[in-house]
Amino acid sequence: MANTNYPSATPQTPPPPQKNRAGKNLIIGLLAAGLLGTWGYLLWDKNKSAENLQVAQTQSDRFASQRDSLDAMLKEAEIRLDSITGSNNALQSDKSELQKQIDANKAEIKRILRDKNATAADLKRAQQMIANLNNQIATLEAEVARLTGENQELTANNAQLTTEKQVLEQNLQATTTEKNDLAQTVDVGSTFSASNIQITPVNEKKGGKEKTTTSAKRVDKMVVSFDVENRIAKSGPADMYIMVTAPDGKVISDAAQGGGTLTTRTDGDKAYTSKVAIEYSQGTRKTVQFPIRQNDFQKGDYKIEIYHNGFRIGEGVRTLKKGGLFG
Numbered sequence: 054m055a056n057t058n059y060p061s062a063t064p065q066t067p068p069p070p071q072k073n074r075a076g077k078n079l080i081i082g083l084l085a086a087g088l089l090g091t092w093g094y095l096l097w098d099k100n101k102s103a104e105n106l107q108v109a110q111t112q113s114d115r116f117a118s119q120r121d122s123l124d125a126m127l128k129e130a131e132i133r134l135d136s137i138t139g140s141n142n143a144l145q146s147d148k149s150e151l152q153k154q155i156d157a158n159k160a161e162i163k164r165i166l167r168d169k170n171a172t173a174a175d176l177k178r179a180q181q182m183i184a185n186l187n188n189q190i191a192t193l194e195a196e197v198a199r200l201t202g203e204n205q206e207l208t209a210n211n212a213q214l215t216t217e218k219q220v221l222e223q224n225l226q227a228t229t230t231e232k233n234d235l236a237q238t239v240d241v242g243s244t245f246s247a248s249n250i251q252i253t254p255v256n257e258k259k260g261g262k263e264k265t266t267t268s269a270k271r272v273d274k275m276v277v278s279f280d281v282e283n284r285i286a287k288s289g290p291a292d293m294y295i296m297v298t299a300p301d302g303k304v305i306s307d308a309a310q311g312g313g314t315l316t317t318r319t320d321g322d323k324a325y326t327s328k329v330a331i332e333y334s335q336g337t338r339k340t341v342q343f344p345i346r347q348n349d350f351q352k353g354d355y356k357i358e359i360y361h362n363g364f365r366i367g368e369g370v371r372t373l374k375k376g377g378l379f380g
Contacts, residue, residue, distance in 0.1 A: 126183050133190050137197050158186050245281040247359045247367030269352040269373035278342040288335040294360040297326040297345050300353025318363035
């Protein structure tokens with residue numbers, strides 16, 4: 054059906070009143086304003102939270118940086134301490150009261166730095182403790198330096214004493230050598246000299262008469278006499294050793310006459326016939342005389358040697374014959 058301008062036969066709804074429309078617009082306006090307010094608040098709150106988070110992060114970073122700095126300072130202090138205790142055996146073996154305090158402070162500082170919930174006040178206290186620790190280490194370094202200086206001085210003094218001791222020992226050795234040499238010189242110089250050596254073959258007759266003879270079969274004894282003297286030998290007893298060698302090359306050895314073996318200084322060990330003890334007065338000449346006895350005297354040469362102080366001081370020879378008068 055074509056549109057016409059004629060009024061419709063269907064009844065039309067009348068438009069709402071103008072008053073109701075105005076109220077509805079007001080409500081929509083209020084809701085929109087509330088929504089905008091809410092969004093604004095949420096946006097502000099979000100920005101505020103982000104700002105607080107940034108502040109918290111910044112504070113956390115600052116705490117971490119401070120903690121790392123304090124940890125580095127502690128490690129540096131520990132290195133200083135190790136350099137002291139590592140080179141000082143006394144500190145390693147016997148800890149002093151100061152060392153014990155340092156160990157206690159180190160433990161407390163490490164406890165604070167390990168604490169994740171440590172506050173700024175805790176970190177500040179740790180910083181102060183590290184400062185005190187460095188002061189204690191400085192005190193310890195000064196003490197070690199003092200002890201080191203004293204030790205160096207003692208070492209120097211000990212070295213000087215060692216040198217002086219060596220010099221004294223060398224001087225003592227030289228003095229001892231000189232003393233021994235002097236004693237040896239005096240000892241050798243105090244050896245007697247023998248002179249005027251006489252060997253007399255004697256025939257003993259009845260009634261106590263004696264007669265000199267050269268006949269071997271008539272000789273009952275040979276009387277040996279000689280003079281001894283020494284200007285430096287002190288007064289006192291001295292022993293003379295007499296060695297009589299028979300023509301057969303054997304030393305006459307008779308225990309009854311005090312025979313034995315003598316260790317000489319130049320000829321080794323030698324058997325001797327008799328030891329004669331004398332009493333000597335310093336600076337004088339003394340005559341020594343004693344008999345040599347034997348059951349049978351052989352014909353031939355009898356050699357007489359006289360020893361004193363290990364040295365041979367004189368000798369002589371007497372010849373016995375079958376018969377005839379002594380020279």
